[in-house]
Amino acid sequence: MTNLRTTTDSKLKDAVVEELSWVPDVDSTKIGVAVSDGTVTLLGEVTSYSEKVRAAKAVMRVHGVRAVAQEITVKSPWTLTDADIAAKAQAALAASGNVPETVHVVVDNRxxxxxxxxRWQFQRLAAEHAVEHLRGVLGVHNTTTIKTGPAPADMANRIHAAFVRSADLDSKAINLTTDAEGTVTLRGFVHSAAERRTAAHACWAAPGVTAVHDELVVSL
Incomplete structure (x- = not known):
C-alpha cells in the first residue's frame, strides 16, 4: 500500500510540475514541488505575490490534488515604500466597480x-484581486466580513438546486446544512480540489450566506 501511495504521489508531482511549466506567467524553474498523500507543497521564490497566487491556482487544477500548502517566498525587485503601496492599493480599490467603499486597506512591511x-463574497474577492497584482506587494490578508440580511428560509434548497444544475458537481455525494446566521456547512465527498472549490463557490452565490465551512473530503 505504501509503494502504491508513493507511486501515486510521484505521478502527481510530475503532473503538477508539468502544469506549472504550462502556465506562461509563472516561472516554474524557481518553484519546487513536494507531494505527500495528495497534498502539494510549493516552495521556492517568485518576484510577485500575484505569481504566487497563480501558481497555487494552477496546482489546484491538477487531477488528484487534495490540498495545496503555500511556502513560496515573494522577493519583489520593486523597492516601493508602504506609503507608495497604500496609495496604489486605495486607488485600485476605488477603481474597481465591485468593491464597496466600506472596504479599507492597511499596509505594513509591504x-x-x-x-x-x-454584502457578498464576490465583493470580498474583488477587493483581493484588485490589489494582489500591485508592484511591491508581498502578501494580502483579507479580513473583510460579510454583513447581509436574514438568511432566507429556503437557502439550503436553493444551494442544493445549484449543485444539481452544475455539470462539475456530484450533488448526491454532498450534504449541506445551514443556520439562521447564514453559515453553510458542507460535508461529504468530491473527486478533486477543483470540485471542492466549485461547491464552495456555488454556496457563496446564494443570498444570505455569510460563511462557508468546507468539510468536504477529496476522494479519488
Missing amino acids: ILTLSGET
Missing part, C-alpha cells in the same frame, strides 16, 4: 490587510 464589510 503586506496588505483588507478590512471592513461587504
Whole structure:
C-alpha cells in the first residue's frame, strides 16, 4: 500500500510540475514541488505575490490534488515604500466597480490587510484581486466580513438546486446544512480540489450566506 501511495504521489508531482511549466506567467524553474498523500507543497521564490497566487491556482487544477500548502517566498525587485503601496492599493480599490467603499486597506512591511464589510463574497474577492497584482506587494490578508440580511428560509434548497444544475458537481455525494446566521456547512465527498472549490463557490452565490465551512473530503 505504501509503494502504491508513493507511486501515486510521484505521478502527481510530475503532473503538477508539468502544469506549472504550462502556465506562461509563472516561472516554474524557481518553484519546487513536494507531494505527500495528495497534498502539494510549493516552495521556492517568485518576484510577485500575484505569481504566487497563480501558481497555487494552477496546482489546484491538477487531477488528484487534495490540498495545496503555500511556502513560496515573494522577493519583489520593486523597492516601493508602504506609503507608495497604500496609495496604489486605495486607488485600485476605488477603481474597481465591485468593491464597496466600506472596504479599507492597511499596509505594513509591504503586506496588505483588507478590512471592513461587504454584502457578498464576490465583493470580498474583488477587493483581493484588485490589489494582489500591485508592484511591491508581498502578501494580502483579507479580513473583510460579510454583513447581509436574514438568511432566507429556503437557502439550503436553493444551494442544493445549484449543485444539481452544475455539470462539475456530484450533488448526491454532498450534504449541506445551514443556520439562521447564514453559515453553510458542507460535508461529504468530491473527486478533486477543483470540485471542492466549485461547491464552495456555488454556496457563496446564494443570498444570505455569510460563511462557508468546507468539510468536504477529496476522494479519488
